[in-house]
Amino acid sequence: MCGIWALFGSDECLSVQCLSAMKIAHRGPDAFRFENVNGFTNCCFGFHRLAVVDQLYGMQPIRVKKFPYLWLCYNGEIYNFKQLQKQFGFDYQTLVDGEVILHLYNRGGIEQTASMLDGVFAFILLDTANRKVFLARDTYGVRPLFKVLTDDGFLGVCSEAKGLINLKHSTSLCSKVEPFLPGHYEVLDLKPSGKVASVELVKFHSCKDEPLHVACDTVEALPSAGFDIDTVKSNIRILFENAVRKRLMAHRRIGCLLSGGLDSSLVAAVLLKLMKEININYPLQTFAIGMENSPDLLAARKVAAHIGSEHHEVILNTEEGIQAIEEVIFSLETYDITTIRASIGMYLVSKYIRKKTDSVVIFSGEGSDELTQGYIYFHKAPSPEEAAEESERLLKELYLFDVLRADRTTAAHGLELRVPFLDHRFTSYYLSLPAELRIPKNGIEKYLLRLSFEDSNLLPKEILWRPKEAFSDGIASVKKSWFSILQDYIDQQVDDLLLEKAAEKYPFNSPKTKESYYYRQIFEKHYPGRSSWLPHYWMPRWVKATDPSARTLKHYKSATQE
Numbered sequence: 001m002c003g004i005w006a007l008f009g010s011d012e013c014l015s016v017q018c019l020s021a022m023k024i025a026h027r028g029p030d031a032f033r034f035e036n037v038n039g040f041t042n043c044c045f046g047f048h049r050l051a052v053v054d055q056l057y058g059m060q061p062i063r064v065k066k067f068p069y070l071w072l073c074y075n076g077e078i079y080n081f082k083q084l085q086k087q088f089g090f091d092y093q094t095l096v097d098g099e100v101i102l103h104l105y106n107r108g109g110i111e112q113t114a115s116m117l118d119g120v121f122a123f124i125l126l127d128t129a130n131r132k133v134f135l136a137r138d139t140y141g142v143r144p145l146f147k148v149l150t151d152d153g154f155l156g157v158c159s160e161a162k163g164l165i166n167l168k169h170s171t172s173l174c175s176k177v178e179p180f181l182p183g184h185y186e187v188l189d190l191k192p193s194g195k196v197a198s199v200e201l202v203k204f205h206s207c208k209d210e211p212l213h214v215a216c217d218t219v220e221a222l223p224s225a226g227f228d229i230d231t232v233k234s235n236i237r238i239l240f241e242n243a244v245r246k247r248l249m250a251h252r253r254i255g256c257l258l259s260g261g262l263d264s265s266l267v268a269a270v271l272l273k274l275m276k277e278i279n280i281n282y283p284l285q286t287f288a289i290g291m292e293n294s295p296d297l298l299a300a301r302k303v304a305a306h307i308g309s310e311h312h313e314v315i316l317n318t319e320e321g322i323q324a325i326e327e328v329i330f331s332l333e334t335y336d337i338t339t340i341r342a343s344i345g346m347y348l349v350s351k352y353i354r355k356k357t358d359s360v361v362i363f364s365g366e367g368s369d370e371l372t373q374g375y376i377y378f379h380k381a382p383s384p385e386e387a388a389e390e391s392e393r394l395l396k397e398l399y400l401f402d403v404l405r406a407d408r409t410t411a412a413h414g415l416e417l418r419v420p421f422l423d424h425r426f427t428s429y430y431l432s433l434p435a436e437l438r439i440p441k442n443g444i445e446k447y448l449l450r451l452s453f454e455d456s457n458l459l460p461k462e463i464l465w466r467p468k469e470a471f472s473d474g475i476a477s478v479k480k481s482w483f484s485i486l487q488d489y490i491d492q493q494v495d496d497l498l499l500e501k502a503a504e505k506y507p508f509n510s511p512k513t514k515e516s517y518y519y520r521q522i523f524e525k526h527y528p529g530r531s532s533w534l535p536h537y538w539m540p541r542w543v544k545a546t547d548p549s550a551r552t553l554k555h556y557k558s559a560t561q562e
Contacts, residue, residue, distance in 0.1 A: 141399025260299025
């Protein structure tokens with residue numbers, strides 16, 4: 001996890017523009033570098049480093065003697081860099097996993113490069129010999145990337161939008177800062193002036209398609225094909241375990257967020273099992289946050305005792321949570337209601353991890369709800385086919401919601417997030433299963449995933465079959481949800497008259513509640529006029545919901561009421 005930043009064709013003094021790059025310094029607390037591009041005095045790279053792999057030669061932009069004309073700035077982890085080296089005979093000059101991007105590009109161009117990378121990534125690749133600039137981002141946008149491109153060819157690229165919004169340019173302040181689409185690469189021509197022109201934007205991978213890099217995966221072929229239930233369960237276990245195993249690549253201490261829900265509990269249990277197998281000689285630290293006796297804290301305690309982790313509990317108090325709202329919104333760069341609610345707990349637990357422990361590489365359960373139909377409203381899906389379509393829609397939009405939350409709240413404190421549920425191989429297999437296999441069964445969401453691990457003894461039965469709790473709900477008490485606590489506070493902060501005139505003040509995604517108005521005010525304070533970054537609010541489908549919290553839906557019942 002790092003912060004990347006680059007400018008091409010700047011009219012302004014680069015030493016002034018570089019101040020913008022410091023806005024993402026939190027992403028790389030270990031070192032930083034700015035480097036001008038030889039022969040292009042108005043082009044430069046900026047890099048903030050979190051040293052996780054190859055602490056000696058890991059600074060960027062990466063340049064190697066074999067390809068003196070290539071410059072690479074990337075944020076991410078490429079899990080199959082050793083397998084690719086073996087398959088193609090690459091001669092690496094560093095231990096940095098990202099070096100493989102240079103070799104792949106030299107061998108087969110940008111299309112093959114992006115398609116063969118098994119991992120999470122956002123990168124800027126400059127080829128001065130052919131005068132090309134390439135941008136690319138992984139399938140689910142686990143690693144963030146933003147860009148601004150003016151009409152006269154000035155290009156700015158950054159891990160977070162905050163590193164671009166104050167750039168100066170001769171024509172105007174840079175206006176159209178936008179997220180770079182996941183699963184895409186872009187080709188741009190580099191002119192002698194340092195300016196660029198976009199040539200094409202190409203989608204190189206869709207979540208349903210089996211990725212090209214399967215050919216050099218550690219699990220080359222699944223032992224059996226077909227959709228009988230025992231085969232499916234076995235394949236799910238094999239691929240999920242493989243997803244966790246490949247993410248153990250790190251020279252820094254590994255930890256795991258543990259809410260006590262199914263997803264984070266499965267990740268923690270498999271992670272600890274594999275750490276023992278490869279003789280990692282320190283205990284796995286797991287981290288839970290919640291109010292005293294909240295469902296998440298109680299469940300996480302049970303899981304930690306079962307798997308034998310070194311467990312840490314962070315007690316959330318109402319005042320601390322409310323005080324964090326503004327800095328959370330600044331970190332997130334969104335005003336989405338459910339994203340902000342869920343981010344407060346994750347932001348504070350990440351703050352604790354950074355201050356009180358030496359864990360840096362943090363595993364988490366993001367992506368499972370979207371992939372395995374874990375949201376409560378999936379019980380109301382009109383048909384298995386519509387549920388499958390909704391699952392794919394949610395996965396495509398992860399970069400706007402849960403993946404955005406998970407990246408920004410951890411990156412704000414210099415932590416690196418790893419999300420095995422979003423492994424390309426695992427997700428494409430799960431989405432290839434018949435739609436009727438993936439829907440909730442017997443009133444239980446994520447039924448197939450739970451069933452697949454039922455005989456594994458990885459988790460206590462009551463955790464494996466624990467009903468869904470949204471993270472922002474599970475951290476509060478059963479008597480009063482976190483969203484209710486927030487609303488009570490915000491009711492005193494926003495006048496009725498302000499809400500009545502909300503549509504006039506904010507015509508796009510107009511706030512309908514005091515809570516959404518309050519968040520929007522803070523967002524506009526830091527990012528005025530940037531409301532288009534959020535195309536729509538996250539809300540459940542097929543139910544007449546006025547609030548995104550699961551606890552407002554009729555289906556919801558807490559474990560204490562069963």
